Structures are given as structure tokens and as C-alpha cells.
Amino acid sequence: MKSNNPDFAELLREYGSKATPGRVTLLKVLWQEDKPISVAGLKKKLDPSFDEVTLYRALESLTASGLIREVDFRHGHAHYEMNALREHHHHIICTSCGRVEDTECRVQEAKLTKASAFRIITDHTAEFFGLCNSCIKTA
Amino acid sequence: MKSNNPDFAELLREYGSKATPGRVTLLKVLWQEDKPISVAGLKKKLDPSFDEVTLYRALESLTASGLIREVDFRHGHAHYEMNALREHHHHIICTSCGRVEDTECRVQEAKLTKASAFRIITDHTAEFFGLCNSCIKTA
DNA sequence: ATCACAAACGCAATATACTTGCAATTGAAC
DNA sequence: GTTCAATTGCAAGTATATTGCGTTTGTGAT
Incomplete structure (x- = not known):
């Protein structure tokens, strides 16, 4: 658990995305996770009502804008991590x-x-x- | 198209695999392709009778032995290329x-x-x- | 405040990528 | 030629990701 969360809503807007409650929560999970996490992992951390398709679309959109980053661990599925606010x-x-x-x-x-x-x-x-x-x- | 094919059967044996007709053909395709190719791409190049599961299993086995190499282009599926006989x-x-x-x-x-x-x-x-x-x- | 609209959402259906189990076959070492 | 582990082929199954479409919502403009 990290403290001093950044303002995720503001961050989303800076990257050209709408600051919806879902995306804010998603970013918070990625921020706290701090290692690349799979979609399955994210689903476990997120509320079960978080729609899977919405999740995939958010990941695609936020990856495209550079806010988050897709990583390949050769596990046959993607992992994601925070990209903004971090060292490359x-x-x-x-x-x-x-x-x-x-x-x-x-x-x-x-x-x-x-x-x-x-x-x-x-x-x-x-x-x-x-x-x-x-x-x-x-x- | 390349000429002067190496001896694929021998190469397979060197890497601890059985030199089956299927694997010899697979290697030949990868050799001639010379850029990383997807499983779908391979299926097009191979005879339609080449079983899909056999293909996946061959790719896994040859990747494990280092004869071929898996590459991720962020296209949502793996690509493979020859690894042996090439510069890294x-x-x-x-x-x-x-x-x-x-x-x-x-x-x-x-x-x-x-x-x-x-x-x-x-x-x-x-x-x-x-x-x-x-x-x-x-x- | 409210309006307009593109962005995002939610649901159902579908597609793609890949795996597992198992019986039959076969290459290669002896 | 015999043996045996490696490989194959088929059927079924699972995991991962996408598409279409009608509805909702955040945001910038008025």
C-alpha cells in the first residue's frame, strides 16, 4: 500500500482521457500494485461489477496515450503497469x-x-x- | 527464397529433437521466411494437413531448445523466427x-x-x- | 446551469490464441 | 529388428481478447 496518491482524475485528463470512476479506480490499483499485473490480476483487485470489456478498452486506451504501459513476460498474456510518474x-x-x-x-x-x-x-x-x-x- | 539450405534434419538432432518430416518442413519455412512469422502465417505456408496442435507443440519444443525464438510485436500473438545459425x-x-x-x-x-x-x-x-x-x- | 457531443460504458455474442488428454505412430539408439 | 521416448493427430476445452450497438456520462462551450 502506498500513501500520497496522485490526483488520478487530473492525470487522466492530462492524458486526454475522461476521468470516469472506473478509470480512476483502475489507475489507483495499478499505482498501488507497482509491478506489472495481468488482466486476471486486475479483475481480482477490482470490484466484480467492473465490466471486463470496459477494462480491456480502458487498458487499450490508456496504453495508447502513454499513461500506462504494456509489458510482455512471455506468459501468453499481457501485463500492465503505470508508465506516467515513473522512471523509464x-x-x-x-x-x-x-x-x-x-x-x-x-x-x-x-x-x-x-x-x-x-x-x-x-x-x-x-x-x-x-x-x-x-x-x-x-x- | 533462399538457396543453400542447411541440413535441417541434422540441425534438429543437434538440438535434441527428432527429425520428423513436419519439423523439417517447419524449419525450412522459418528459414526462408527470414522475418518473425505468426502461427497464422505459418499455417498459410504449410500444407493444410499440418495439424495445428502439432504446430504449437513443435514451436514450443523448438523454442525451449533454442533452435527458434519467440518474438513479441505487441500484436496479441507470438511470432517465431530462426534462432540457430543467426547472429543474435x-x-x-x-x-x-x-x-x-x-x-x-x-x-x-x-x-x-x-x-x-x-x-x-x-x-x-x-x-x-x-x-x-x-x-x-x-x- | 444546462446543453451537446464525443468518450466511455455495459451487455451479449463472437473470434482468436492456445492447451489438454489420450491413443496411435515413428525416429533413432541399441 | 526391437524398444521406447518423442512426436503426432484428433476431439474437446480453456483462456484471452474483440465487436457491435444502444445507453450513459464527463467535459467544454454557451
């Missing part, structure tokens, strides 16, 4: 137990060559996989 | 038209701090998103 970072995931740790960004956003068909890079993903210290011991 | 690399994806370009690896496999719960990193993903030159012009 990546994750290390334990392939044995699923433990997740933040890690600073060590990616050089590509030096594009003249031969490249790209001139603009807007974003990147980077996740590291390994074994956490507990899982090394028990292996 | 990443991709730039155009978020407008889907164009894909290989890019060399610019990721420093994380410097782990003493505070980290991790000591071993085995693997990483890294994909870049942007706009390709054609899509910039038409934007």
Missing part, C-alpha cells in the same frame, strides 16, 4: 518462480544506419529473463 | 504498417547490483517501435 525502466523475470524486479534501462535506442528503412523510433521494450537467487539455491 | 539481433517494427527490420543488439545484459534478487540472466528480449520512412511521408 525494464524488468528481470525469474523463469522458475515468476519473481519480477525492476531494472534501469540499459538500451541504447538504436543508432539507425543510412540503409535503414526507419528514421524514427518512438518506444522500445526490453525484458530480461534469468533465475532469482532463491531459485538458484533450490536448483 | 532484435527488431524495429513500424507501428503504422507493420514493417519489420532487423537491428543489431544494443542491450547491455544488465549489470546486477548487490541489492538485486538476481545473479543470473540467461536471455533477453528487446524490440523497438517507430515509424518507417514510407509511413512518415504519408503521415
Whole structure:
């Protein structure tokens, strides 16, 4: 549990979204969670009356605006985390137990060559996989 | 189309897999494709009699052995590409038209701090998103 | 305050991606 | 050739995500 919540309604408006009660609650959950969380995980944290389709649409919309961020842990489904108000970072995931740790960004956003068909890079993903210290011991 | 195909049967055995006709064909398709391809894309390239479950199981098995590699383009489904016989690399994806370009690896496999719960990193993903030159012009 | 309207919602239905169980087959090591 | 684990093929099932559409609501303009 974190204290000193930011003003989520205001934050939503800044990112071009309507500050509906559902989205405010969703942001609060993501803020408090502080690690990427799956849709299933979110559903557990949210009131059962929170419509699933609304949730998916909110996640899509807030990801598009950059307020939140989609992360792939190779678990076959997306995870989401707060993107605004945080340092850009990546994750290390334990392939044995699923433990997740933040890690600073060590990616050089590509030096594009003249031969490249790209001139603009807007974003990147980077996740590291390994074994956490507990899982090394028990292996 | 590439010529000078490697010996896929031998390659499969080297990676601890049985060299079944299906897997040899699958590898050939991945080799010739040369960009990451979706399961749907593979099904189109393969004979319709190639069973879908067999395909999924082959992809899982060959990914686990490191012969092929799973890539996430944030399209909601996995893409696969040849991993053996290639330089380690990443991709730039155009978020407008889907164009894909290989890019060399610019990721420093994380410097782990003493505070980290991790000591071993085995693997990483890294994909870049942007706009390709054609899509910039038409934007 | 209230109006107008695009954004967001809620529900039902549907689509896509992927998995499981199990009996039959087959590649490869001996 | 025999053996056996790996792989296949089919049927069924589950998880994940999307679409369509009528209703509601937040917000900016009046």
C-alpha cells in the first residue's frame, strides 16, 4: 500500500482521457500494485461489477496515450503497469518462480544506419529473463 | 527464397529433437521466411494437413531448445523466427504498417547490483517501435 | 446551469490464441 | 529388428481478447 496518491482524475485528463470512476479506480490499483499485473490480476483487485470489456478498452486506451504501459513476460498474456510518474525502466523475470524486479534501462535506442528503412523510433521494450537467487539455491 | 539450405534434419538432432518430416518442413519455412512469422502465417505456408496442435507443440519444443525464438510485436500473438545459425539481433517494427527490420543488439545484459534478487540472466528480449520512412511521408 | 457531443460504458455474442488428454505412430539408439 | 521416448493427430476445452450497438456520462462551450 502506498500513501500520497496522485490526483488520478487530473492525470487522466492530462492524458486526454475522461476521468470516469472506473478509470480512476483502475489507475489507483495499478499505482498501488507497482509491478506489472495481468488482466486476471486486475479483475481480482477490482470490484466484480467492473465490466471486463470496459477494462480491456480502458487498458487499450490508456496504453495508447502513454499513461500506462504494456509489458510482455512471455506468459501468453499481457501485463500492465503505470508508465506516467515513473522512471523509464525494464524488468528481470525469474523463469522458475515468476519473481519480477525492476531494472534501469540499459538500451541504447538504436543508432539507425543510412540503409535503414526507419528514421524514427518512438518506444522500445526490453525484458530480461534469468533465475532469482532463491531459485538458484533450490536448483 | 533462399538457396543453400542447411541440413535441417541434422540441425534438429543437434538440438535434441527428432527429425520428423513436419519439423523439417517447419524449419525450412522459418528459414526462408527470414522475418518473425505468426502461427497464422505459418499455417498459410504449410500444407493444410499440418495439424495445428502439432504446430504449437513443435514451436514450443523448438523454442525451449533454442533452435527458434519467440518474438513479441505487441500484436496479441507470438511470432517465431530462426534462432540457430543467426547472429543474435532484435527488431524495429513500424507501428503504422507493420514493417519489420532487423537491428543489431544494443542491450547491455544488465549489470546486477548487490541489492538485486538476481545473479543470473540467461536471455533477453528487446524490440523497438517507430515509424518507417514510407509511413512518415504519408503521415 | 444546462446543453451537446464525443468518450466511455455495459451487455451479449463472437473470434482468436492456445492447451489438454489420450491413443496411435515413428525416429533413432541399441 | 526391437524398444521406447518423442512426436503426432484428433476431439474437446480453456483462456484471452474483440465487436457491435444502444445507453450513459464527463467535459467544454454557451
